[in-house]
Amino acid sequence: MKMYSCEIHINQALDVFVAEEETFPIMVKVKEEEKLSTKCEYCDTPASYLVANE
Numbered sequence: 535m536k537m538y539s540c541e542i543h544i545n546q547a548l549d550v551f552v553a554e555e556e557t558f559p560i561m562v563k564v565k566e567e568e569k570l571s572t573k574c575e576y577c578d579t580p581a582s583y584l585v586a587n588e
């Protein structure tokens with residue numbers, strides 16, 4: 535599982551991830567150059583974080 539999230543929705547993304555995967559994810563900051571092409575799962579803001587399995 536892999537999710538992108540902005541600063542506002544990061545808690546929501548973490549909750550969904552933990553509920554679905556039953557494990558705590560790693561959280562990685564999205565690089566500036568990748569932000570432009572990557573949107574948050576919950577809104578149209580460019581993603582700041584990638585939440586994923588290790």
Ligand SMILES: [Zn+2]
Pocket residue numbers: 539540541542543574575576577578579
């Ligand atoms: Zn968002």
